[in-house]
Amino acid sequence: MLTVSLVEDDEDIRQSLAILINGANGFQCLAQYGDCPSVIADIQKNTPNVLLMDIGLPGMSGIEGIKIIKPMLPTLDIIMLTSHENDNYVFESLCAGACGYLIKDTSPARLLECIKEIYEGGSPMSTQIARMVVTSFQKKTENPLSPREMDVLNHLCTGRSYKIIAKTLFISEETVRRHIKSIYRKLQVHSNTEAVAKAFRDKLV
Amino acid sequence: MLTVSLVEDDEDIRQSLAILINGANGFQCLAQYGDCPSVIADIQKNTPNVLLMDIGLPGMSGIEGIKIIKPMLPTLDIIMLTSHENDNYVFESLCAGACGYLIKDTSPARLLECIKEIYEGGSPMSTQIARMVVTSFQKKTENPLSPREMDVLNHLCTGRSYKIIAKTLFISEETVRRHIKSIYRKLQVHSNTEAVAKAFRDKLV
DNA sequence: ACCACAATGCCACAAAAGGGTCATTTTACG
DNA sequence: CGTAAAATGACCCTTTTGTGGCATTGTGGT
Numbered sequence: 001m002l003t004v005s006l007v008e009d010d011e012d013i014r015q016s017l018a019i020l021i022n023g024a025n026g027f028q029c030l031a032q033y034g035d036c037p038s039v040i041a042d043i044q045k046n047t048p049n050v051l052l053m054d055i056g057l058p059g060m061s062g063i064e065g066i067k068i069i070k071p072m073l074p075t076l077d078i079i080m081l082t083s084h085e086n087d088n089y090v091f092e093s094l095c096a097g098a099c100g101y102l103i104k105d106t107s108p109a110r111l112l113e114c115i116k117e118i119y120e121g122g123s124p125m126s127t128q129i130a131r132m133v134v135t136s137f138q139k140k141t142e143n144p145l146s147p148r149e150m151d152v153l154n155h156l157c158t159g160r161s162y163k164i165i166a167k168t169l170f171i172s173e174e175t176v177r178r179h180i181k182s183i184y185r186k187l188q189v190h191s192n193t194e195a196v197a198k199a200f201r202d203k204l205v
Numbered sequence: 206m207l208t209v210s211l212v213e214d215d216e217d218i219r220q221s222l223a224i225l226i227n228g229a230n231g232f233q234c235l236a237q238y239g240d241c242p243s244v245i246a247d248i249q250k251n252t253p254n255v256l257l258m259d260i261g262l263p264g265m266s267g268i269e270g271i272k273i274i275k276p277m278l279p280t281l282d283i284i285m286l287t288s289h290e291n292d293n294y295v296f297e298s299l300c301a302g303a304c305g306y307l308i309k310d311t312s313p314a315r316l317l318e319c320i321k322e323i324y325e326g327g328s329p330m331s332t333q334i335a336r337m338v339v340t341s342f343q344k345k346t347e348n349p350l351s352p353r354e355m356d357v358l359n360h361l362c363t364g365r366s367y368k369i370i371a372k373t374l375f376i377s378e379e380t381v382r383r384h385i386k387s388i389y390r391k392l393q394v395h396s397n398t399e400a401v402a403k404a405f406r407d408k409l410v
Numbered sequence: 411a412c413c414a415c416a417a418t419g420c421c422a423c424a425a426a427a428g429g430g431t432c433a434t435t436t437t438a439c440g
Numbered sequence: 441c442g443t444a445a446a447a448t449g450a451c452c453c454t455t456t457t458g459t460g461g462c463a464t465t466g467t468g469g470t
Binding site (some may be wrong): 411412413414415416417418419420421422423424425426427428429430431432433434435436437438439440 | 441442443444445446447448449450451452453454455456457458459460461462463464465466467468469470
Binding site for chain 3 (some may be wrong): 227351352353354376377379380383384396397
């Protein structure tokens with residue numbers, strides 16, 4: 001029996017979901033909550049296999065909620081439910097610990113399928129959301145840095161000192177400084193850490 | 206008409222794919238290649254809507270291939286084809302610029318569906334692969350650093366100097382140094398950049 | 411009550427990095 | 441053929457970091 005708990009402030013939607021889940025073979029709705037504090041207080045006593053969580057909750061948002069719940073139960077599979085597909089919450093939700101992301105008008109049959117999928121180790125999401133996720137993965141194709149500057153930046157991004165970089169690249173430490181000055185100018189930063197941070201955030205490395 | 210090009214060294218598989226695509230309504234196989242150099246030389250003259258690329262090519266691998274092709278045609282939609290689902294190539298492929306990732310025994314009908322999906326802005330992949338991708342997104346739940354140390358690390362990761370961090374957190378510069386010493390010990394690093402790099406790679410921030 | 415740990419602060423010295431200016435050689439492109 | 445950009449190297453001086461040791465206060469848990 002696959003157990004599911006719900007967090008959803010709209011009474012009607014919550015009831016419909018519970019009826020759908022309890023009516024399906026092999027599924028059981030373990031608990032229902034109307035807000036984050038309730039689920040946070042109860043979930044360690046009543047832990048379901050899968051948690052369906054609305055994003056737009058009154059008070060603490062669903063995203064804030066999973067930021068608290070996920071560290072409590074790191075292996076819990078959480079599916080976010082949202083009204084709009086193209087929103088900024090996707091990344092926040094996934095970073096915070098959601099494993100799936102569905103829009104609310106997903107068909108009942110598909111919803112049950114997704115719950116089963118996440119339980120079996122998948123990550124159900126629409127193909128459009130998958131594209132957003134994949135795109136955010138990809139390295140920048142345009143890159144102001146020269147190949148040699150990229151060599152230096154890569155070493156910098158593994159925490160190597162100028163001295164070590166110089167030895168590794170068979171150039172003098174002064175040349176390393178030269179390249180780094182050039183990197184700073186192009187990335188518009190003024191320190192080691194800023195450059196590394198920018199490199200990671202802009203997916204240059 | 207949705208045009209597709211193929212890169213696949215196995216003659217039989219390539220022919221089957223071409224026949225499948227040309228036989229489907231609205232699809233056309235634009236070109237076929239047996240290795241990466243051929244496609245790299247030709248793709249800017251004959252650019253398809255979607256490129257199907259085998260990973261296990263003789264000579265230059267499919268991943269090396271897209272690392273070259275993607276910068277040439279940043280908007281080209283590339284689907285990787287592989288024999289095994291659970292392999293390390295997934296991340297390398299997606300980072301290098303693939304938008305979809307399919308296993309070779311995908312059914313012909315599903316394959317055509319995926320080509321259509323990627324063309325329409327999706328990212329077709331199995332739900333298991335989606336999970337791998339999502340998991341790699343998520344912040345670490347265990348974290349050796351104290352809350353205050355995380356504050357300092359976060360500032361470090363935006364490239365701020367000790368002086369600025371001290372002002373922002375309303376503590377002395379010496380205390381910032383103290384926290385950073387502690388961070389270095391816990392993360393087992395010995396410099397600014399190493400700490401920032403580790404923070405990003407280990408998803409502490 | 412005690413212990414571990416978080417958080418705060420100071421001093422001193424060595425090492426590393428940032429910024430400025432200068433110069434030469436090679437390579438790529440029109 | 442000339443020019444621009446990339447890659448190389450050097451010197452000087454200031455600021456920032458890294459590391460060591462030392463000390464106080466509060467808090468949570470056993």
